[in-house]
Amino acid sequence: MDPAALLSASHVELGFFEGFDDRVLELPEGHVRYRIGGSGPTMLLLHGHPQTSAMWHRMAGDLARDHTVICPDLRGYGKSWKPPTEADHSSMSKRAMASDLLALMDALDLWDFVIGAHDRGARVAHRLAADHPERVRALMTLDIAPTREMYRNTTAEFAADYWWWFWLIQPSPMPERLIGADPDWYWCKKCCTGSDGTPIFARQASTEYLDCWRDPGTIASACEDYRASWTIDIVHDDADEGKLSMPVHALWGANGAIERHFDCLSLWRERAETVTGRALPGGHYLAEEIPDAVLSEWRSFLERL
Numbered sequence: 001m002d003p004a005a006l007l008s009a010s011h012v013e014l015g016f017f018e019g020f021d022d023r024v025l026e027l028p029e030g031h032v033r034y035r036i037g038g039s040g041p042t043m044l045l046l047h048g049h050p051q052t053s054a055m056w057h058r059m060a061g062d063l064a065r066d067h068t069v070i071c072p073d074l075r076g077y078g079k080s081w082k083p084p085t086e087a088d089h090s091s092m093s094k095r096a097m098a099s100d101l102l103a104l105m106d107a108l109d110l111w112d113f114v115i116g117a118h119d120r121g122a123r124v125a126h127r128l129a130a131d132h133p134e135r136v137r138a139l140m141t142l143d144i145a146p147t148r149e150m151y152r153n154t155t156a157e158f159a160a161d162y163w164w165w166f167w168l169i170q171p172s173p174m175p176e177r178l179i180g181a182d183p184d185w186y187w188c189k190k191c192c193t194g195s196d197g198t199p200i201f202a203r204q205a206s207t208e209y210l211d212c213w214r215d216p217g218t219i220a221s222a223c224e225d226y227r228a229s230w231t232i233d234i235v236h237d238d239a240d241e242g243k244l245s246m247p248v249h250a251l252w253g254a255n256g257a258i259e260r261h262f263d264c265l266s267l268w269r270e271r272a273e274t275v276t277g278r279a280l281p282g283g284h285y286l287a288e289e290i291p292d293a294v295l296s297e298w299r300s301f302l303e304r305l
Helices: 003-009 094-107 119-131 147-152 156-161 163-167 174-181 183-191 203-213 216-229 232-239 257-261 264-269 291-303
Strands: 021-026 031-038 042-046 068-072 113-118 136-142 248-253 275-280
Touching: 021 094, 031 094, 042 094, 042 119, 068 094, 094 119, 094 216, 094 232, 113 119, 119 136, 119 232, 136 291, 147 232, 156 163, 156 257, 163 216, 174 183, 174 216, 183 203, 203 216, 216 232, 248 257, 248 264, 248 291, 264 275, 275 291
Parallel strands: 042 068, 042 113, 113 136, 136 248, 248 275
Antiparallel strands: 021 031, 031 068
């Protein structure tokens, strides 16, 4: 599906982040764009690659009924700042990405919080929870297993399914130049359809995703995100002492690569003391494909805390 067809097939979502403010926090290094709404206990929602905080639009309103919901664009993505690259890829390490989020929560005077996170955002959340367990009350992940363990258990079949894991880590500037030649085509190749082959994104979200992905700085940052994952992030993972102490609830798509290639709960139990979860009847983009099912799982999990 090409971008024009994607936008034509996407419907306009009523109530798109209705009641949320769209704000920017200036930090010494750069700025963080975030959406905020609701009241009550704090929930931080972190998006995946190559998306933005717009991915939470089908869940944020419901969660904001009884939570203060904060949806930032991760560093390197969306409308947040794009850091300069470093030889060791440290500017897009999950530890560095998490540092922006802690600064955001500090600026909002919010000490502890629950995290709900998808894809790359869940990898940032994992590092934040490992480094600052006193701040994270619980972690809810969508369609990932831990990074170190996924690389350890890579097979040819998984590499074929998750080709971008191995494409984006190639040395600069090869992936940046080739993706930059037609960023819309790449984005649609990676993301365009749900597990049943139909478009799943609202028009407002699709428009934001494509607009942000066209920025060469975003493409460069995304490549650095993946380069960091198989280098400096693994170093940080290997240095961890002990397991995550907060409860972890892991959900993944029954029609996706995690289900086909990994024992998701077993891998999370290598990294966390208390793990629950299951596969849901969808693909990778669960928050947009089957938001009601995710909400039901999350609310049931939170009630048990």
